[in-house]
Amino acid sequence: MDSTQxxxxxNRGPSPAARLVFFAVLSxxxxxxxxxxxxxxxxxxxxxxxxxxxxRLATLPLTLMQQAGDFFVTQGSLLEEKKALQRxxxxxxxxxxxxHSLLQENLQLRNLLALQQRNxxxxxxxxxxxxxxxxxxxxxxxxxxxxxxxxxxxxxxxxKGIVGQVTRVFPWLSEVxxxxxxxxxxxxxxxxxxxxxxxxxxxxxxxxxxxxxxVSTDIQNGDILVTSGIDGIYxxxxxxxxxxxxxxxxxxxxxxxxxxxxxxxxKYRQLLVLSAVPKLPExxxxxxxxxxxxxxxxxxx
Amino acid sequence: MPFLDHTQPEILRPVxxxxxxxxxxxxxxxxxxxxxxxxxxxxxxxxxxxxLYWCTHKPLRVGVGMSWAIGILADVGxxxxxxxxxxxxxxxxFGGVVxxxxxxxxxxxxxxxxxxxxxxxxxxxxxxxHWQVNGQVVWxxxxxxxxxxxxxxxxxALFQSMRQMRVDRE
Numbered sequence: 155m156d157s158t159q160x161x162x163x164x165n166r167g168p169s170p171a172a173r174l175v176f177f178a179v180l181s182x183x184x185x186x187x188x189x190x191x192x193x194x195x196x197x198x199x200x201x202x203x204x205x206x207x208x209x210r211l212a213t214l215p216l217t218l219m220q221q222a223g224d225f226f227v228t229q230g231s232l233l234e235e236k237k238a239l240q241r242x243x244x245x246x247x248x249x250x251x252x253x254h255s256l257l258q259e260n261l262q263l264r265n266l267l268a269l270q271q272r273n274x275x276x277x278x279x280x281x282x283x284x285x286x287x288x289x290x291x292x293x294x295x296x297x298x299x300x301x302x303x304x305x306x307x308x309x310x311x312x313x314k315g316i317v318g319q320v321t322r323v324f325p326w327l328s329e330v331x332x333x334x335x336x337x338x339x340x341x342x343x344x345x346x347x348x349x350x351x352x353x354x355x356x357x358x359x360x361x362x363x364x365x366x367x368x369v370s371t372d373i374q375n376g377d378i379l380v381t382s383g384i385d386g387i388y389x390x391x392x393x394x395x396x397x398x399x400x401x402x403x404x405x406x407x408x409x410x411x412x413x414x415x416x417x418x419x420x421k422y423r424q425l426l427v428l429s430a431v432p433k434l435p436e437x438x439x440x441x442x443x444x445x446x447x448x449x450x451x452x453x454x455x
Numbered sequence: 456m457p458f459l460d461h462t463q464p465e466i467l468r469p470v471x472x473x474x475x476x477x478x479x480x481x482x483x484x485x486x487x488x489x490x491x492x493x494x495x496x497x498x499x500x501x502x503x504x505x506x507l508y509w510c511t512h513k514p515l516r517v518g519v520g521m522s523w524a525i526g527i528l529a530d531v532g533x534x535x536x537x538x539x540x541x542x543x544x545x546x547x548x549f550g551g552v553v554x555x556x557x558x559x560x561x562x563x564x565x566x567x568x569x570x571x572x573x574x575x576x577x578x579x580x581x582x583x584x585h586w587q588v589n590g591q592v593v594w595x596x597x598x599x600x601x602x603x604x605x606x607x608x609x610x611x612a613l614f615q616s617m618r619q620m621r622v623d624r625e
Contacts, residue, residue: 173549174519174549175517180541181526181545184537184538185536185537189536189588194537201527205483205528208480208483208487209532212484212487212489284487285489321598322534329534340519359500
């Protein structure tokens with residue numbers, strides 16, 4: 155047993171209670187600043203250099219197991235997969251040729267119309283390192299960070315559709331908020347009839363919801379929602395979700411529309427981070443209408 | 456079991472700083488294993504239990520400030536709100552430091568009830584922060600509090616025997 159002294163013979167600095175108050179106030183302040191202003195991102199990324207080796211080490215056994223699993227694939231399954239892929243390749247090649255010609259045609263038409271060219275987007279592959287520790291939030295961390303030129307705001311997708319958006323960037327990691335995170339919004343369009351809307355994440359389930367759609371809206375089960383590109387962040391025409399369930403209740407002004415994401419939001423490990431945040435032309439300045447009107451009115455009176 | 460009722464105080468070797476640091480890093484490692492779903496809610500907070508052990512057994516080496524710093528590291532690791540773990544570990548360390556003599560008076564089984572209350576306060580911080588940020592109280596957080604408390608006995612016994620072993624060797 156040690157430290158059994160009863161008398162405070164040695165000076166040990168402030169008492170535990172004083173320390174408690176100091177550090178508790180400091181923590182509460184930090185939480186407040188982090189939640190409201192997000193000033194602490196640089197501190198966080200500096201400290202993540204200390205923590206990320208531990209996290210890498212913790213996920214190492216799983217990664218190694220997956221790699222070992224990949225190594226011991228039987229030849230039969232490989233052959234089968236090869237055949238299937240060849241078949242698929244044949245089918246795809248035809249479509250690709252068609253798409254090329256369509257692309258050319260589209261390009262010419264756009265040139266004719268002197269429309270602004272849509273940006274071709276490229277992407278880089280990233281892998282999910284681990285998912286958010288908090289069960290009630292939908293975020294994952296991927297293995298590319300600011301050293302690989304990832305920026306906050308970039309869009310993350312897989313081969314099927316939109317998965318989420320980069321929200322925080324650390325040197326070797328970045329945090330991706332999934333589209334199913336509570337209140338995360340994606341501007342979408344119904345592929346069938348071009349109807350515009352915004353899909354919100356539900357948070358507690360892996361679903362999305364279309365809010366503020368009138369009961370009489372032309373929307374059906376199985377409709378595909380694609381990004382509309384109006385916000386200037388999500389490139390247009392990428393699948394987001396499929397309408398799963400519609401509740402039209404005349405007692406409410408809005409219909410309840412639940413959708414399931416098309417992309418593997420909580421399935422795969424490999425993701426594609428689209429290259430850059432596109433730049434829209436600047437918004438025109440808001441006209442100072444109300445002020446002028448008032449002054450005119452006051453002038454008249 | 457012999458280690459459960461050690462009524463006579465044992466003579467233990469002084470703890471090396473290396474032992475403390477390794478145990479805390481190990482706890483951080485266990486916390487960041489890829490837990491998912493129900494396992495994640497059931498996961499005991501290894502860091503909290505290890506910190507509480509050192510705060511009760513070596514209150515002069517590991518105290519409130521140190522726990523706060525490790526809480527900040529845990530926040531960075533979890534990508535949670537900055538200061539959330541720091542606040543809860545500060546509370547935990549305060550409880551451990553203030554009650555250290557009282558807790559060590561009991562044997563390991565009786566310590567569990569005392570430890571439960573301290574851990575409950577730290578988990579209450581998580582729930583409180585979640586409530587403040589997201590507007591709903593999540594009672595599932597307290598499941599982790601139970602498993603953390605259950606971890607106290609095996610972990611204290613392990614650390615105690617590790618400190619004892621060093622005496623036997625020499």
